Amino acid sequence: MRKTIIISNRLPVKIAKENEEYHLKVSEGGLATGLGSIYKEGDNIWIGWAGLDVPKSDEQEIIDKLKQENLLPVFLTPKEIQNYYEGFSNETLWPIFHYMSTYAQYEQEYWDYYRLVNEKFKNVVLKIAKPGDIIWIHDYQLLLLPQMIREELPNTTIGFFQHIPFPSYELFRLIPWRAELLDGILGADLIGFHTYDDVRHFTSSATRVLPVQTTANIIHKDDRNIVIDAFPMGIDSKKFNDLTFTKEVLEEKEIYNQIIGDTKIILSIDRLDYSKGIIQRLLAFDKVLADNPQYLEKISMHMIVVPSRDTIPQYRDLRDDIDKLVGNINSRYRTSAWHPIHYFYRSFPIEILSSLYSRADICLVTPMRDGMNLVSKEYIASKTDETGVLILSEMAGASKELIEAIIVNPNNLGEMYRAIVEALEMPEEEKISRMKNLRKTVMKFDINHWVKIFMNQLEEVKEEEKSRMAKYVNQDLKHQFKEAIKASKKRVFFLDYDGTLVNFNGNPLEAKPDEELYQIINDLNSDDRNQIVIISGRKYETLGEWFGHLKVDLIAEHGAWKKFEGKDWQEEPNLSDKWKQAVMPMLESYSDRTAGSFIEEKRFSLAWHYRKVEKGLGDLRANELISNMRYLIREKDLQLLPGNKVVEIKNSQINKGKAAASYIYGKNFDFILAMGDDHTDEDIFTSLPYSATTIKVGSSISEAKFYLRSVEEARALLQHFCS
Known part of the structure; x- marks a missing residue:
């Protein structure tokens, strides 16, 4: 089991x-x-x-x-x-x-x-x-x-x-x-x-x-x-909510009320760590007292720091700095009946924490960096009277969810100071409105919800993986394909070039066909029932030079040019390239500031290649180019194609899918195979009949029914069909 x-x-x-x-x-x-x-x-x-x-x-x-x-x-x-x-x-x-x-x-x-x-x-x-x-x-x-x-x-x-x-x-x-x-x-x-x-x-x-x-x-x-x-993590919010009504917590809260009366409590709870922003919090509180004498004897900070690794120098130094700063603030402002900071360097039972959460008017959670910070959520879950204000660092993960809190940058002392004053002066109606919304979030997205959505997605991911792995062209599928080919009378093979029949090269003109590839094509052509169509984004002149002498049909520049056996190249009618005047300057600007990139101009398209660009920089520039091009391509009726280390812009009227669908129209092929490796080939996969055998090379993320890992596997499959 x-x-x-x-x-x-x-x-x-x-x-x-x-x-x-x-x-x-x-x-x-x-x-x-x-x-x-x-x-x-x-x-x-x-x-x-x-x-x-x-x-x-x-x-x-x-x-x-x-x-x-x-x-x-x-x-x-x-x-x-x-x-x-x-x-x-x-x-x-x-x-x-x-x-x-x-x-x-x-x-x-x-x-x-x-x-x-x-x-x-x-x-x-x-x-x-x-x-x-x-x-x-x-x-x-x-x-x-x-x-x-x-x-x-x-x-x-x-x-x-x-x-x-x-x-x-x-x-x-x-x-x-x-x-x-x-x-x-x-x-x-x-x-x-x-x-x-x-x-x-x-x-x-x-x-x-x-x-x-x-x-x-x-x-x-x-x-x-x-x-x-x-997956933003929650807490056991029901437990903290219910704790506030227990006898132990109510008694503890009553003791606080007797001791501090109407004094407003600013609560701070952290483990001793340099990432928690404790020093900055104290400095902001010091400024509140210094600039607002009306708050003296009216507010106090209850600060709990849970001991952690204080034998390590950085932590020991941090503890000493906190001790000194707390002592300094208390010595300057305290009176015989009032301490501005109640500082505890120890942990407390959950009942005492619950009573503090419940009683605190403000909770100050201002880490310099934190994954989530659950103290903020525990405070909210404990505010059953729906009062209180949460001041939360934007550097804590919780700030992405708890948007009704007062969000601060913990490095900005002035902003922290103003947030505390704002919280102290906030009208009761606004406090309740904010806290109600915060509580809805915390109570709904609790720890059980977090566990459930993670486990559910893990199950879904694995099921998807199993489904995807079934698409890999293993020996059984190879056998099935070959049997289907044997049973058919009229077959067509749509084959992309770069990334499918040959591996990529830093210089596209160097990625020429080799003897093995020519042999594969000749072997396929030896059966008169087979029709080979090389369909590529390459220039028509290049495809003609490499394959014009073979018994194959050629579709170049994504369908803008077609050359069928024994005939000359034919251009797709009514296409314009005037749009290049608007697009070329932008591509040139990216090429000028991205060493290793270059522009390839075709009759009806422009391609910006970045295969030789420093890793990471090329992807960054490509994403930026795509973003900047979006409005222009809509205006000019163009299509933008992100490929393997290339971004291509072409007329929207042409694509490989339309070319492939047009090619098979009325020809009664009873076996259709299409093989390609990038975004442009997805158009072929979606445009062909459902009965077609579609194969993505290099990735399983595709509209294709099946996939292969590499050019070598693609060639091996084609050789298998010839054996």
């Missing part, structure tokens, strides 16, 4: 040893809650680090205890934790992914252990995983794991979700092992991030570092299509 395997760095339990016996305490975190509906069912299981150093002699005891909770531990040594987790994960990846590159450490030992521990996780997975299982891997500590599992279980369904931001290419490229990391992640079928920005950054990095192609949010690699999408 198929099962689901969840894998994360840590298990959703805390394990402690007391009186020579191990005890488990289940985590109350949002992820554990959301995934509880999956891993606790049937044979499903969650794999992760046990969270402590376990002697070999005690490992089986831990395994047995965790098995009862559908959990399976990975045991790590202190040195592995030091180098894999504290080292590579948190001193290399974390600062780069949070745009703090100056803190990043690139130690070979860190990388070696990171790879070693990912292998260790893989080995535990392989002990229980079976073909057909669903595997969902979480976060930046396990970036190599998807591909490691893929190599061992190639047909397994694998999802990956990253809970922290993904950096832009300019930052990601700083990591010495960037290609290995991308290869690792791309072992998944579905890759999820919190925001569309992260999706863009990932696809950009993948296409610029690896030899992969992308179509929208799909990356094509090793004959696989990997989908990259945004």
